[in-house]
């Protein structure tokens with residue numbers, strides 16, 4: 001049984017040819033995930049109809065702690081580059097990194113117009129400016145509910161959904177073969193802080209008209225019930241603010257504007273001064289307050305340089321680095337390695353974010369460092385200090401029942417979550433044959449009569465080394481070809497397991513990036529650099545492998561780029577003997 005009504009005939013082009021005779025003719029639409037399925041991050045979905053394509057989202061993925069020498073992972077888009085003229089636009093659902101993070105790397109080879117909400121584009125613009133790409137990129141602001149024609153075959157519309165960042169949208173994609181709703185990330189918050197409600201009306205109207213396919217967020221398909229709201233988080237944070245005797249630190253995703261509002265309001269109510277650590281955090285505050293999405297209590301804001309002038313019990317510090325990224329402000333604070341911000345016994349840290357898969361280890365380590373210092377830690381597993389931005393099962397059911405698609409495509413999740421999403425729909429009476437579990441690269445061709453996987457295109461991961469927020473310099477793609485061009489450098493440090501001191505001088509091994517004549521001097525120079533850097537690190541930095549590796553890479557990378565303009569892959573190896 002399929003719950004969906006049959007689509008009205010006028011949403012279909014005349015059936016003159018057999019359905020698959022022309023491949024991507026107007027009779028059918030193709031859906032091709034280029035990233036984001038069976039993995040966390042890197043969301044990118046291609047829609048093809050009548051020989052034209054649009055792409056929804058263009059996200060990046062953060063490397064696992066054990067992916068050395070890599071700052072970012074982006075989707076391989078070679079399948080789009082084969083016929084670049086087919087791509088008419090990239091449409092963005094919202095401004096999270098896993099939805100827009102790959103754009104600076106992909107736009108130079110696919111310079112198409114980018115559609116998104118005002119907030120999403122403001123965020124993207126700031127990002128593109130860092131890469132000198134803002135001026136040459138055509139940004140088209142989408143008003144909610146308004147239709148925009150793209151190419152000859154697509155009409156797109158942004159439908160407001162609630163999420164952890166303002167300006168989020170589900171995208172309705174009208175094609176001659178039918179309408180597709182691509183949710184992006186969403187939750188159904190009935191009491192949004194901003195007052196901008198989830199647009200049930202438009203989704204329900206579209207459902208009534210007929211929806212060929214729903215491509216929907218699966219992140220929390222294994223969590224029963226409904227998500228909590230920001231107001232709920234605020235209620236549970238209240239006692240932490242009123243009872244903390246000393247400095248209060250808080251880390252969260254640097255794009256969580258609503259959570260920031262909650263924190264700033266509480267800091268103000270509890271007579272604390274607000275310090276912001278981390279450029280990504282500052283950037284969000286700047287954009288969100290300028291667009292009216294964040295009310296910043298200006299008289300409460302202080303710079304981190306002024307921290308000593310405020311007594312600890314009146315400090316509230318917002319620090320970037322909720323995933324314990326090794327060079328982030330929060331990680332440095334926890335290790336006692338931050339220049340201005342010191343954390344001491346009796347202080348408290350609120351970790352107001354979920355743990356992204358793959359980051360459990362560094363986060364546990366960071367928490368251990370904090371406990372060792374006598375700091376109280378309120379993490380989101382043990383305390384009610386975080387609410388997810390992704391729908392739980394009951395919300396997912398609500399969405400399916402108002403959109404009533406003919407086909408359902410679970411998206412945005414690992415295999416387990418995609419499966420649970422499928423089971424949920426089957427439990428609602430959906431025919432298992434109308435639910436498609438796609439993998440990256442699958443080409444699903446569908447129309448009102450049938451849907452099936454007809455092809456597979458090349459997909460993959462491209463590793464990026466170089467440009468992270470706050471850094472300047474060129475970007476290096478770490479594929480095989482670039483590796484052979486840029487060469488590599490390995491720094492081996494033998495450390496006494498008992499004392500934590502170097503047992504001998506670091507060893508430097510290079511492959512293919514230095515000129516033979518200068519090599520001996522350069523190797524001596526790099527050896528001194530590594531030794532001096534190591535000896536200058538606080539003992540806690542030295543003891544934390546992830547942080548130590550990241551710090552050593554940073555020092556070497558900066559030195560080599562500045563003095564030699566080379567971009568080798570840098571791998572520190574620390575052996576405890």
Ligand SMILES: [Zn+2]
Pocket residue numbers: 094096163185389
């Ligand atoms: Zn998101």
